[in-house]
Amino acid sequence: MPNLERLEHHACFGGWQDVYRHRSEVLGCEMTVGVYLPPQADPAHPRHAPCPVLYWLSGLTCNEQNFITKAGAQRYAAEHGIILVAPDTSPRGEGVADAEGYDLGQGAGFYLNATREPWARHYRMYDYIVDELPAWVEADPAASDARAISGHSMGGHGALTIALKNPGRYRSVSAFSPIVAPSQVPWGEKAFAAYLGEDCEAWKAHDATELVRSATERLPLLVDQGGGDEFLDVQLRPQLLQAACEAVGHPLRLRMRPGYDHSYYFIASFIGEHIAHHARALKA
Template identity: 85%
Template structure:
């Protein structure tokens, strides 16, 4: 592990690390915020998954989450959104390839060699983070847009692993929207049955754990009707009796101005669950 940034922040430390990922076959960077409480004993961990085009910097520099993490004593872990490096496959456009890992394990060439973000987030990254004596194995997960998709899917597929889950502007039904159809066709192939394992709207129908889902969505989001369509997850959750709180926020768009406006409420939501 190589620490490449170390900055005092709200009584704690905002660090960035570079490490070799055996799962992804490349070097990865990850932001880790240690609240002041981490100096005195293990703290619970919130994993944040960012969206298309992002890396570890977007959340740690724009969301303002460290203030609330310091208040509640929560470690924040914000990894990059895809494998990186000259050997990693890429594509033209922002919605496939580097910066667009979609938090799945690719099965199709040339993507399968490196694009295994699901295993990285679920297994490899927590094994590293939680080996630090300041981190406990009590976890929550959240994210934005593509990362909101990842957070919902990972929580739904891993009952008992996370105390809470939330999302901002998530891609809730990737099998039914252009972003997801493009990515899934490339990474997973044309068999739509294989897509269901990474689609929150499909997973919620038979989820073995009724972990409550918290979603904030701006009604001024430019991607709302074409790419996000939260009503699809809302209908599936209602049919399955799965608890879902969908909060439509008047006037807000898809940006980090929206995330920064409500990240405090999400941290408080996770803090309550992490203390339970």
């Protein structure tokens, strides 16, 4: 892992929860990334072997800390021998464009490559997640070449669209409370207009409900959605993804969870099931 500075190193469920800072050439800034190495990654472990990697994409306002401190995922990653990689949600720092409000700019990268200024210079989160980040993570001997992707809210949007746009690259994909149709909801309309311009046709390349229509790989989608989510009816609208998948026969398992909201309490309640889902695909 070149040009890395380790900021945190914590023993956790027999493995190590680390946080690194590195220079991203794609984003033109320094980025922080949480990496959990399960006990099986240690050459001294009796079941040592290269471990598959699960990439986690977080939501609006988040950084790498939200997932690694609130989700409780390390316990399950240790059980299944999976490396967890949780990057920040956007480029940051002096000289990186920003905006007022929580849903555009720093903390709100939407996992796409911006084409409009002032965003295009730094906001290339799609290239960062798909190419640059795995290049150094998976160069480590601890990692195998099997990968999966998951995320929450804006990160759920990122996980679904990135998996759909890269057939064969990910063994599995899942999402909590994803923004499934960003071109049809206020969060996405604001971000896409700023990052990509007013041409709505260009937005379709980053909208899961559009991408399933032409997907060449029938990668099953696992989505958990809280029934008590305050953003359910206006920003998330999972029924749109369900309808799009039904129209083309794309496999989707949409689980509505009564009473659960948009918080990490929801994620922590079901993250074990998601990691087990990924483990089955990663080790198949």
